[in-house]
Amino acid sequence: MKKVLTYSQSIENGVVKYLPKVESVTTYKDMQKIVGGPIERIPVPMKINGNVYDIYVNEDGKNEDKLNPSIALLKYDVVVDFTVGTFFLTKEDEDGELVSLTPQEIHLIEKYVEENSKETCLYESQEN
Numbered sequence: 470m471k472k473v474l475t476y477s478q479s480i481e482n483g484v485v486k487y488l489p490k491v492e493s494v495t496t497y498k499d500m501q502k503i504v505g506g507p508i509e510r511i512p513v514p515m516k517i518n519g520n521v522y523d524i525y526v527n528e529d530g531k532n533e534d535k536l537n538p539s540i541a542l543l544k545y546d547v548v549v550d551f552t553v554g555t556f557f558l559t560k561e562d563e564d565g566e567l568v569s570l571t572p573q574e575i576h577l578i579e580k581y582v583e584e585n586s587k588e589t590c591l592y593e594s595q596e597n
Contacts, residue, residue, distance in 0.1 A: 470495050472569040473525075474578050475503050475557040489579050492557070494567070500525060503557050515558065517581045520574065522558045530554045 471494050476487035494500050500508045509528035515521070527533070530553040558578055562568050570578070 470569075471559065471567045472575070473503075473557045473559040473567075474570055474575050475555060476582070477555040487555075487582075489582070491570075491575060494559075500557070504530070504555050506530070511552065517577050520560070520577075522560050522570075522574075522578065524552065524556055524558055526552045526556045527554050 472491055473494055475490050475492050477490065479486050479488050492503060494503070497508070504525060504527040507528040508525050511524040511526060515524055533554070559567050559570060560574075
């Protein structure tokens with residue numbers, strides 16, 4: 470089992486927030502269950518404190534009207550794309566295999582996302 474950090478949707482006062490949760494994955498089906506469909510690894514890795522973490526999302530997420538934007542993807546501090554719906558972060562070893570996040574890495578990722586939440590994780594819903 471590999472520990473990954475998921476962010477799933479919660480709506481509070483018309484604002485969509487993505488709340489962190491540590492989950493375990495063993496199989497591809499476990500990863501699909503988290504994102505609610507076929508998974509896609511975002512080719513733009515997230516760098517935090519010099520470490521690289523991969524973002525996994527629902528491959529069909531942008532085609533589903535029910536999913537809200539979740540995290541902006543930046544290149545040189547410019548938004549170049551965004552993800553929608555629940556996503557998870559993890560890392561790979563030298564062979565490209567998923568490995569568990571350590572408690573320290575989970576803390577660093579949560580802190581990074583929290584500090585950057587206005588730019589990366591909050592989206593004002595059109596629903597009221």
